[in-house]
Amino acid sequence: MDDELPRALAERGALLDGHFRLSSGRHSDRFVQKFRILEDPAIVERLAATLADRAREFAPTVVVSAAVGGIVLGYETARQLGGGFKAIFVEKENGVPALRRGFALGPGDRAFVVEDVVTTGGSVREVLEVVRARGATVVGVGVIVRRQPSDFGVPTIALLDLPVVSYDPAECPQCANGEPITEPGSRFLAR
Numbered sequence: 001m002d003d004e005l006p007r008a009l010a011e012r013g014a015l016l017d018g019h020f021r022l023s024s025g026r027h028s029d030r031f032v033q034k035f036r037i038l039e040d041p042a043i044v045e046r047l048a049a050t051l052a053d054r055a056r057e058f059a060p061t062v063v064v065s066a067a068v069g070g071i072v073l074g075y076e077t078a079r080q081l082g083g084g085f086k087a088i089f090v091e092k093e094n095g096v097p098a099l100r101r102g103f104a105l106g107p108g109d110r111a112f113v114v115e116d117v118v119t120t121g122g123s124v125r126e127v128l129e130v131v132r133a134r135g136a137t138v139v140g141v142g143v144i145v146r147r148q149p150s151d152f153g154v155p156t157i158a159l160l161d162l163p164v165v166s167y168d169p170a171e172c173p174q175c176a177n178g179e180p181i182t183e184p185g186s187r188f189l190a191r
Ligand SMILES: [Zn+2]
Pocket: 019, 027, 028, 169, 172, 173, 174, 175, 176, 181
């Protein structure tokens, strides 16, 4: 799967080559369009199968993710872990990450946290905080694409490492070549 994965993602338009302005304001020649992965049940099934297989050694009891993209991945990972596994997710409540909708989590629960694409790792850290605030244990983290090294303090599985290379606009070689820039903002993401 590891060798095939970049090709499978590229075929779905999930790995875009071009000239992009990232949310940080920096420029990059590559962008991961994660919903080209998450909209495709066939590849989500395969990716979640790998994450579920790797997660079993940590003996999790529940899968926790972050809304919105993580909901799809978390659901499928929990389904493949088998009977009794639930998939719950963290979302913002008045701007603060929280477990809503009556999701139950507490001491004795062992959470496997999944995320689609990790760059700074901020959304994963928010999930870890919410899980631990309930008294539950985080046993591991599983991600599809990791854009830069992240130490979450627990075993972390990344199916694909794709280090982000970005430039200050003043030093961007593509700007120097006069190449037009694409802004993959929320409208572009939502398409
Ligand atoms: Zn540029």
